Amino acid sequence: MESTSGRFENNARAALSDPTLQTALAKLADGFPARRLEAAGRMPEFEALRDAATEIKEHVLDHLDVYLETFERQVVANGGEIHWCRDAEEARQAILEICRAAGARTVTKSKTMIGEEIAINEHLERHGIRPVETDLGEYIIQLRREPPSHLIAPAIHLSLAQVAETFRASHKELPRERALNEPDALLAEARAKLRPDFLAADVGITGANMLIAETGGNVLVTNEGNADLTHTLPRVHIVIASIEKIVPTLEDASVIVRVLARSATGQDVTVYTSFCSGPRRPGDLDGPDEYHVILLDNGRAKLLGGEFRDMLRCIRCGACLNHCPVYRAVGGHAYGWVYSGPMGAVLMPALIGMHEARHLPNASTLCGRCESVCPMRIPLPRMLRAWRERLHRAGRGSLFARLGLSAWASVASRPGLYHAIMAPLIRALGNLAGPGRRFRRLPFLGAWTSARDFPAPEGETFMSLWAEAERKRKPYADLRARSARP
Amino acid sequence: MSRASRQAMLADIRNACTPRRGGAGTAAVEARLAARAPGPVPARARIAREGQIALFIAEAERVQASVARVKHVRDVPGAVAGYLARHNIEPRLKCAPDPFLRSIPWAQHPVLSVAEGKGEGDDPVGVTGAFAAVAETGTLVLVSGAASPTTLALVPPVHVAVVPTGRLLGTYEESWAALRARSPRPGKEFVMPRSVNWITGPSRTADIEQTLLLGAHGPQRLFIVLVDEENA
Numbered sequence: 001m002e003s004t005s006g007r008f009e010n011n012a013r014a015a016l017s018d019p020t021l022q023t024a025l026a027k028l029a030d031g032f033p034a035r036r037l038e039a040a041g042r043m044p045e046f047e048a049l050r051d052a053a054t055e056i057k058e059h060v061l062d063h064l065d066v067y068l069e070t071f072e073r074q075v076v077a078n079g080g081e082i083h084w085c086r087d088a089e090e091a092r093q094a095i096l097e098i099c100r101a102a103g104a105r106t107v108t109k110s111k112t113m114i115g116e117e118i119a120i121n122e123h124l125e126r127h128g129i130r131p132v133e134t135d136l137g138e139y140i141i142q143l144r145r146e147p148p149s150h151l152i153a154p155a156i157h158l159s160l161a162q163v164a165e166t167f168r169a170s171h172k173e174l175p176r177e178r179a180l181n182e183p184d185a186l187l188a189e190a191r192a193k194l195r196p197d198f199l200a201a202d203v204g205i206t207g208a209n210m211l212i213a214e215t216g217g218n219v220l221v222t223n224e225g226n227a228d229l230t231h232t233l234p235r236v237h238i239v240i241a242s243i244e245k246i247v248p249t250l251e252d253a254s255v256i257v258r259v260l261a262r263s264a265t266g267q268d269v270t271v272y273t274s275f276c277s278g279p280r281r282p283g284d285l286d287g288p289d290e291y292h293v294i295l296l297d298n299g300r301a302k303l304l305g306g307e308f309r310d311m312l313r314c315i316r317c318g319a320c321l322n323h324c325p326v327y328r329a330v331g332g333h334a335y336g337w338v339y340s341g342p343m344g345a346v347l348m349p350a351l352i353g354m355h356e357a358r359h360l361p362n363a364s365t366l367c368g369r370c371e372s373v374c375p376m377r378i379p380l381p382r383m384l385r386a387w388r389e390r391l392h393r394a395g396r397g398s399l400f401a402r403l404g405l406s407a408w409a410s411v412a413s414r415p416g417l418y419h420a421i422m423a424p425l426i427r428a429l430g431n432l433a434g435p436g437r438r439f440r441r442l443p444f445l446g447a448w449t450s451a452r453d454f455p456a457p458e459g460e461t462f463m464s465l466w467a468e469a470e471r472k473r474k475p476y477a478d479l480r481a482r483s484a485r486p
Numbered sequence: 487m488s489r490a491s492r493q494a495m496l497a498d499i500r501n502a503c504t505p506r507r508g509g510a511g512t513a514a515v516e517a518r519l520a521a522r523a524p525g526p527v528p529a530r531a532r533i534a535r536e537g538q539i540a541l542f543i544a545e546a547e548r549v550q551a552s553v554a555r556v557k558h559v560r561d562v563p564g565a566v567a568g569y570l571a572r573h574n575i576e577p578r579l580k581c582a583p584d585p586f587l588r589s590i591p592w593a594q595h596p597v598l599s600v601a602e603g604k605g606e607g608d609d610p611v612g613v614t615g616a617f618a619a620v621a622e623t624g625t626l627v628l629v630s631g632a633a634s635p636t637t638l639a640l641v642p643p644v645h646v647a648v649v650p651t652g653r654l655l656g657t658y659e660e661s662w663a664a665l666r667a668r669s670p671r672p673g674k675e676f677v678m679p680r681s682v683n684w685i686t687g688p689s690r691t692a693d694i695e696q697t698l699l700l701g702a703h704g705p706q707r708l709f710i711v712l713v714d715e716e717n718a
């Protein structure tokens with residue numbers, strides 16, 4: 001998918017003036033955080049589980065090479081196959097080859113963010129293979145040819161009326177005048193449309209919420225059951241996963257399952273949590289004949305040794321999106337590529353390039369809510385700041401901002417000079433402010449004041465007030481005198 | 487392609503990992519895999535037997551499953567026939583070829599028609615056992631195998647699970663321990679079945695304006711029959 005991250009400012013402006021999107025986002029902001037809080041409240045061990053989940057991933061990241069080799073051995077022992085892919089191109093090619101060898105015409109898919117990352121649908125279509133998204137939200141946006149706008153609720157930006165319109169435009173064989181004004185009717189129609197595809201598909205492609213080294217299998221969590229139909233009905237199951245998805249054991253997977261749904265939707269656990277481990281065993285009545293794992297790096301090994309390493313703990317729960325004031329104002333599409341919200345703003349500069357994603361680390365108030373709800377305790381604000389520093393060093397900000405910042409830095413690192421300049425300036429600003437004690441506009445700060453008022457300073461600086469009080473009390477002089485006494 | 491990529495990827499990863507951990511790291515990994523240490527396990531499920539049964543029922547009902555508890559295996563057909571009649575569902579059962587399900591005297595209820603196999607086509611009701619039931623979240627643990635096809639719990643619009651209360655466990659970890667203990671040849675390494683499915687309530691979606699709807703692609707209804715005396 002083409003990125004529009006470079007046009008974030010325009011995207012955001014458009015999103016802010018889209019009333020349908022704003023209604024959807026308001027609903028999201030009401031729903032998910034409250035449900036997360038309730039679920040966490042029902043689980044007294046929740047904070048301990050977050051610590052344990054974080055520790056598991058930290059341990060894995062320190063031993064990732066060993067775990068990947070262990071995982072590979074187990075996959076092969078189960079009768080499956082691993083395809084190591086350095087980048088999106090290699091992954092697309094490996095998937096296409098498997099599909100061709102299977103003589104595939106229809107491929108069912110269960111929601112996978114890595115699939116979005118490598119744009120697998122477009123690739124399959126270009127080669128005459130029909131990919132069918134089966135998660136309801138993904139199905140809707142596939143019909144609309146849109147990217148997902150949220151990690152776990154890909155069609156969150158759409159209204160019921162828009163979905164109905166999409167179904168009418170796409171399901172042309174159905175009577176034009178049918179009633180589609182209830183969510184049930186839309187679900188029934190999608191279910192009926194997708195059932196034959198589930199049965200006809202030659203290959204099923206899923207993502208993986210985790211890969212388990214101990215068993216050589218993958219974990220899938222869904223509420224609809226579409227992932228299970230996708231990995232059980234077709235002859236071939238392809239799992240697409242990035243390298244950091246590994247956990248050591250079933251016990252470790254259980255720890256992460258316990259924080260995943262609670263953080264994501266506020267459920268204790270999703271309806272379906274499935275542990276698939278290879279092709280069908282002798283005697284099995286169902287299940288695929290082939291099991292393939294596409295193991296994708298796509299820039300992750302590079303993150304492993306650097307300051308963005310913590311991002312590799314992410315389990316894509318979406319909590320940081322749900323709690324982010326910026327995401328809640330502009331939605332996912334404004335971010336311009338596959339990921340969004342705080343996790344997207346940290347990840348995307350690494351995946352699509354710092355220049356293309358340059359606006360995203362700045363699209364944050366650094367309020368810290370993301371880090372406070374992240375089940376994997378990922379220091380998102382610290383990493384957003386790290387990107388800002390890199391962008392600044394690379395000379396990516398505006399010339400005015402850069403000159404201003406270096407001037408500020410040279411003054412602020414010399415306390416004497418700083419106070420000599422700031423004290424009269426602040427006094428003057430305090431005197432200039434009108435009765436509301438706020439400035440509507442300030443010279444050089446037009447971009448800032450166009451959407452905000454600047455509060456007027458109170459007249460005296462903290463440092464001068466402190467010095468004044470010191471002069472009156474002289475506490476240090478007293479202290480020194482007392483301690484000098486024998 | 488894959489072989490060269492494999493070497494390159496592993497080399498990159500190893501280069502990033504080695505300075506942090508020092509050494510090859512294999513011993514730490516082996517120790518961790520052998521220990522299979524559980525994380526923090528919810529206290530709410532570590533309670534006495536009857537409490538666990540009550541917790542299982544409450545948790546399953548919280549997520550819109552229906553639960554009936556009967557004393558004897560001979561009470562199961564009546565419970566199932568009653569449930570299907572109440573909800574106006576065709577009493578045509580597709581059962582897993584499972585010895586325990588075969589011990590149920592379905593024929594006592596002549597309205598029930600019973601066939602065995604995997605879930606497919608227009609089967610209205612899939613009937614399965616369960617390897618375990620986990621009280622913690624009201625979760626059924628289904629394990630694929632010759633006697634338990636995965637599709638029965640997924641394809642038909644109604645899923646009926648008949649579970650002896652003896653299979654009820656407190657937590658996920660207990661179900662893993664039970665599964666490992668089942669390993670066919672003692673002393674042999676544990677091998678996972680093709681698919682282990684945790685099922686917690688009937689299928690659902692909230693993808694249209696965040697409205698909760700039951701019965702997305704999986705079953706719209708889940709009916710769990712707990713049986714106190716497995717061999718009575």
Ligand code: SF4
Pocket residue numbers: 151313314315316317318319320321343370373374375376377378
């Ligand atoms: S960064 Fe944390 S909160 Fe955000 S999606 Fe990843 S795990 Fe969830």
